[in-house]
Amino acid sequence: MNTINTFNENSQGDILIVDDIPENLQLLFTMLSEQGYDVRRVLSGKQALQAAQYDPPDLILLDIKMPEMDGYEVCQKLKSTPETQNIPVIFLSALNDTFDKVKAFEVGGNDYITKPFQLPEVLIRVKNQLELLKAKQALQEKNNELKALNQELESFSYSVAHDLKNPLTNILGFTDILKNKYEKILDQKALHFLNIIHNSGLQMKDIIEDLLRLSQVKYLEMNIEDVNLSELVENSFKGLQNNQNERLIALNINSNIRAKGDHNLLKIALENFCHNAWKYTKYKDITQIEFGLIPPEQQPQIFLEKSENLPIYFIKDNGVGFEMEEAKNLFIPFNRLHDKNQFEGTGIGLSIVFRIIERHHGKIWYDSKVNQGTTFYFTINC
Ligand SMILES: Nc1ncnc2c1ncn2[C@@H]1O[C@H](COP(=O)(O)OP(=O)(O)O)[C@@H](O)[C@H]1O
Ligand SMILES: [Mg+2]
Known part of the structure; x- marks a missing residue:
């Protein structure tokens, strides 16, 4: 240091x-x-x-x-x-x-x-340098404090999330039993309440799991290898389609797009992108999703500055989109732009993605138009 x-x-x-x-x-x-x-x-x-x-x-x-x-x-x-x-x-x-x-x-x-x-000149120049040094020291001290606080907060949320898991498993398990075993005894109102408890518990489980993943992603050891991103995207959509096969979907996954990176982390990142693309297109008659790569020689000037001559990967959908002005904090946990009654979620996914791209020394950005769709772009530099 x-x-x-x-x-x-x-x-x-x-x-x-x-x-x-x-x-x-x-x-x-x-x-x-x-x-x-x-x-x-x-x-x-x-x-x-x-x-x-x-x-x-x-x-x-x-x-x-x-x-x-x-x-x-x-x-x-x-x-x-x-x-x-x-x-x-x-x-x-x-x-x-x-x-x-x-x-x-x-x-x-x-x-x-x-x-x-000249005496006054020497004194002024000496004083200036020493004052600058003092300011730098103060800044570094603050930075160190901030880092320590951040780490503390991080391990705090990790242990809280971790400790919440057991009691939550009990809540989910026993509400499940109540629902199944005592369905005939309980009246409609009681069953309705039970369902609310159970669904809230499931929601809480999602948040806890995402929170745990968020802190793990930062510290997991990376193993850099050649990764087939197209395959990861394909598998992710296979899973999603199996669960909801009534949806009409035009998938265009460019094959054999590869990157040097950590397989597990990139899988988590791409799954998050795919889940979002899938989720935020759910009210479309036909869902269109594309995964591809833009080589440096085909990148417009504004992208070249961001990509630093690296290939840009992108995932594009034709979903609900969002106002760009409202999306400043999209990569910060719990920031959501859509109503939870229309689109379920925790608001943690993109902050996980952001950390993964950060760990791959890449950049991430997006482009979106309301009701027309969203494209997420990223680079990887390992
Ligand atoms: N493909 C997308 N289309 C439209 N909005 C998106 C898309 N991906 C992310 N968002 C917006 O960014 C927010 C944060 O995304 P994310 O962290 O994955 O959380 P969530 O759990 O809500 O999906 C979402 O709540 C949504 O408002
Ligand atoms: Mg998400």
């Missing part, structure tokens, strides 16, 4: 000055010490690297022209070492030296000062 060294609260900042000319060092040393900085001095690039490694300072003032190892090289080495790469570097260059500003920034320098120094 690229940690930023924590700032010593009691000091204005710990500064390392590197210059092969002792007089230069003395001047800066006095100037900065008077301002309340802790200042260390070294006379060569090699010493600088050692000092920075041993006890990373908050800021380095680095002379360019030095024998053996010049400032550019020192900077490059600092920036390629994890322990020192986040230390800001201000280059010191003499006016009569040939100073290559571009190179100074290229090797990772943060700023530069030209000699002879």
Whole structure:
């Protein structure tokens, strides 16, 4: 992890000055010490690297022209070492030296000062870099906090979902028994209530299973192999059609579309896409669904930017669609755009898909028109 060294609260900042000319060092040393900085001095690039490694300072003032190892090289080495790469570097260059500003920034320098120094300028530039560093540290701390909180929340919802499973199995099992065994004893009203309980339990089961899948998908170990996506799509629709064979459906699955990825995860992702395509077309006289691939050379410009020259996979349906403006949070759990009385569901499926595509370093997006249909696009980069 690229940690930023924590700032010593009691000091204005710990500064390392590197210059092969002792007089230069003395001047800066006095100037900065008077301002309340802790200042260390070294006379060569090699010493600088050692000092920075041993006890990373908050800021380095680095002379360019030095024998053996010049400032550019020192900077490059600092920036390629994890322990020192986040230390800001201000280059010191003499006016009569040939100073290559571009190179100074290229090797990772943060700023530069030209000699002879003007005191206020040095102080302002030093202060700026230290303030920037403090802001970065604060941001990183917040980020770490957020990550930890997220992880906590994730494992919390996992265990809750997991623990809810057993009592729910009881509810479903016993309502089932009541319905079947005591049907004759119970009156219509009681049976009706029982059905409501049972159906709610089933709905809860779906949510719990989706929630568990959602957290599993993030941590399951991936096994990258060549996967036949067309086959996965075909199998998924076979299952769906078997359950509802009265529906008229025109399926167009381009054959042998393949991708490098994790078979199990891609199966889950495609099943979710297929279920959605199937579900959100259920009021159509004829359902039309297409699964295909757009190679980079056939992609319109707006897609090329997203796809980064990778093939785009797509699944297209002619279902109810949705307003694009309302679909901003589609990949966040529990976001649903349709009425649950018309289309059952948990609102978790697409967030599972999103995580799977994310784990395959791909992108996912969609296009939809109300009552005309929806297309989901994605790329995979494994
Ligand atoms: N093919 C589609 N056509 C129209 N709307 C869709 C389609 N796929 C997803 N949606 C919308 O996105 C929402 C989130 O999808 P998803 O996470 O799979 O949840 P759900 O359990 O509701 O299917 C759905 O509730 C629906 O409003
Ligand atoms: Mg769904």
